[in-house]
Amino acid sequence: MDTIGVFLNHENGTFPNQKTYSTGSGSRPICVTVEDVNNDCRLDIIVGNFDTNSIIIFFGYDDGTFTNQSTFSIGASRPKSIAVGDFNNDHHLDIAVANYGTNNVGILLGQGNGSFCFPVTYSIGGSIPYSIIVADFNNDYQLDIAVTNYDTHGISILLGYMNGTFAPATVFSTGLGSYPYGIATGDLNDDKQMDIVVANSGTGNVGLFLGYGNGSFEKQETYFIGVSSRPSYVTVGDFNNDHQLDIAVSNTGSYNISILIGYANESFETEIIHSISSKSSPFGIANGDFDKDNQLDIVVANAETNSILLLTDYATKPSKPQSTYSTGSGARSYGIVTADFNNDSHLDIAVANGGTNNVGIFLGIGNGSFASQVVYPTGDKSQTVALAIADIDNDNQLDIDILNCHTNGT
Incomplete structure (x- = not known):
């Protein structure tokens, strides 16, 4: 069964068992994000289902639970990644989808009540878009889109x-044979311009594109991770509290996490x-501060x-023992996001379980531990x-939006 899982934070570094939400048999949930897409001041969860070609939204309640799914078909697109933002300045959140199967980006404009227009591509x-992010790359106060192109070795x-419309794509090379996966953004050199970091799975490195602030970028600078490391996804944050953004990378090939420490001179070190x-x-x-020690923590699926x-505690060598939480037999967990789903001021976790067709919720206790997973079918x-989190229907509660790749939704 395919699920997503949510861990609720208990404020002491521990989490109860995960709550899981089914995404439907064979749905294969892979990516997840969090936003308030219905304007009710409650976070919702948006999930992409690769095998059912659909987006699913779980609308949130104040107690960290979610309604039954609402499903939106996006055609035979095989969605791979999702991002959320207000693209047409109507104060309603919209959804951007990286469509792996049709080699395009789909935009679903939101109505503010939890419903969406049919996607415009x-x-x-x-070709083969993998990951998508939104940010203002040209300082015009409008959200822009960046997406990795796995098969053609670049970012668009x-x-x-x-x-709510977009200019034709501009492509920047990530290098021959790079096969870029994950992408993230932030001001990595303190020049007040948004930059982009990419996990290049084929060449075993992380690529950094420094932004000019006009929608264009410097030529990629790379940081080597390892020959067979196969970097998959990236997240940015100040992991050593020096007021400089750093980069954390999940390495699928070498079964480890790399942290690249950022310096004020625009360089990074694999430390x-x-x-x-x-x-x-x-x-x-x-990443997020799950145990409230004013130090960012890292979570990986x-x-x-x-x-x-x-x-x-990753700043020491060796680090403290790692905490693991089961997402269920055969879950094959892919996407992961963090947010406070039950308004208790503790960060929780939502995970897309592609093998069991569900979303799992782990409610946090606030000390770095979590409750047992609660699952919601997709x-x-x-x-x-x-998977994405947002208040989609304007009820001040976070909802869950899901991407399904093999079902066509309703």
């Missing part, structure tokens, strides 16, 4: 207009490597060991791949 100027930038269990296949990675792993044969 834009060419990415490449689509600059947004205020009416800390944390091993994970053999054959774990770490994919999705996120392990596809092969059907678990999530939490690092709460539909038969959905293969949930992407």
Whole structure:
């Protein structure tokens, strides 16, 4: 059965068992994100289902639970990643989808009540889009889109207009044979311009594109991770509290996490490597302060060991013992996001379980530990791949939006 899982934070570094939400048999949930897409001041969860070609939204309640799914068909697109933002300045959240099967980006404009228009697609100027992010790359106060192109070794930038449409894609090379997976953004050199970091799985490095602030970028600078490391996904944050953004990378090939420490001179150093269990296949990675020690923690979804792993003290060598939480037999967990789902001021975790067609919720206790997983189904044969969190229906509660790749939704 395909699920996503949520861990609720208890404020003491521990989490109760995960709550799981089914995404449907065969849905294969892979990516997940969190936003308030219905304007009710409650976070919702948006999930992408790879095998059912759909987006699923779980609307949130104040207690960290979610309604039954609402499903939106996006055609035979095989969605791989999702991002959320207000693209047309109507104060309603919209959804952007990286469509692996149709080599384009789909935009679903939101109505503010939890419903969406049928997607409008834009060419990415490449093929096999994997990961998608949104940010203002040209300082015009409009959200733009960046997406990795796995098969054509580059990233595409689509600059947004205020009416929710986008300019033709501009492509920047990540290098021959790079096969870029994950992508993240932030001001990595303190020049007040948004930059982009990419996990290049084929060349075993992380690529950095420094932004000019006009929608264009410097030529990629790379940081080597390892010959067979196969970097998959990246997250940025100040992991050593020096007021400089750093980069954390999940390495599927070498079963570890790399942390690249950032310096004020625009350079990075591979300083800390944390091993994970053999054959774990770490994919999705996120960060947050789960134990309230004013130090960012790192959480990663392990596809092969059907678990999530939490690092709460990675600045020392060796680090403290890692905490792992099961996402269920055969879960094959991919995407992962963090947010406070039950308004208790503790960060929780949502995970897309592609093998069991569900979303799992782990409610946090606030000390770095979590409650048991609660699962929410995403539909038969959905293969949930992407997950986002937002208040979609304007009820001040976070909802869950899901991408399904093999079902067509309703």
